[in-house]
Amino acid sequence: MKHYIYMLFIGLLSITLVNCDAEESSVDPTPIGGTQELVTPTITPDVVPGDIDEGSSITFSIVFDKSVRQTVTWVPVLVGGTGTEADLDLDVTAVMNAYRTSTSMTVDVISDGIPEMDQTVTIQLQPISVESGYWISPNYDLPEFTYTIKSFVDPNDLIVAFEWDENASHDMDMFAFSEVSGPWDSAATGDIPETKNLVWGIDPDGTYFIGVDPYDVEDGVTEIDYKFSFGQPNGQIDVFEGSFDYANRDTTYTTDDYQGTTVYLLFNVVKVGTEFTISEL
Structure with missing residues (x-):
């Protein structure tokens, strides 16, 4: 009888474990090891490249096609144009936490109140480190976004x-x-x-x-x-x-x-x- 009860307990425990496995998170993180773990991001700004006013901001959304087991951090980098880093607030990051597939960051266009000729800036979002960059597919070319900054002016004066x-x-x-x-x-x-x-x-x-x-x-x-x-x-x-x-x-x-x-x-x-x-x- 004791043997029967013991076997019944083991059977019930096995069923419970199987059910728990079946009810795990629907997020399917990529396995570690092999190229199948690398992700292809989609980076989209909420302001179409072109003219942008001083004092405006650009929010970039970053979406992965699959999740990874490690946090990936992104930073904005000025990679071209006639403007300088003083024209933008680049002291921001976007953190893609492990097992997540979307994040965002906002880059502000600095308004200094000084009338200036148009300046162009080309912004690229890049992984903050080699470790973060490891998870990005080598077949993915990081996009660049070019804006023309229009100087602040007063509507009357x-x-x-x-x-x-x-x-x-x-x-x-x-x-x-x-x-x-x-x-x-x-x-x-x-x-x-x-x-x-x-x-x-x-x-x-x-x-x-x-x-x-x-x-x-x-x-x-x-x-x-x-x-x-x-x-x-x-x-x-x-x-x-x-x-x-x-x-x-x-x-x-x-x-x-x-x-x-x-x-x-x-x-x-x-x-x-x-x-x-x-x-x-």
Whole structure:
């Protein structure tokens, strides 16, 4: 009798184990060893390659055709274009946990508020290490995604950015004058570049002047290279590069007084509504 009970117990235990095996997770991880374990990813951005505005973001989805037994981590890499890593937030990862088949990451396009010419960036998602890359099929070519970054502009105002050699210890300021009303606005923060909406869309139509004050310049300097960037509401970016003749400034440039500060005028701006025509003086 005891023998019969023992055999019955063993039989029931076997049935239970078989049932447990049958009810295991439906995820079928690839076995370790052999090429059948390697995966083919599908990487898809939620923004179609092409134009993208500063301040936007791109979310990349990563889908494996099968699961693996090890975590695979991905990172975004800038692999081409005229832009730099400063144009993107690349300090992100996408973690594909073991036995999972999908994950995602979001790359932000940095907005610095400075009007700039279009920049292109080519982004590629890559495994973070050799260990992670081991699981990717050698027949799979990692795709590249190219975007053209459109500069931030104000929908109504003229944004002006004034920059010079950031390695020099100069401090230069930027000022705007109305032909009719005189001193109009200024940017004097000590930053490089000095950036401000100097002429607003609600300001009176007419002519304005943009100039600089070389507030604090190193001894022995005779010329200062500069770049002015104007961002218009319609998305147009106007860039002017030149050299400020510091040694002969008093005889080279027309000047105006901004509340006791002598300003050397460089640009003429004609405003009609939210359209601005910019020219050098």
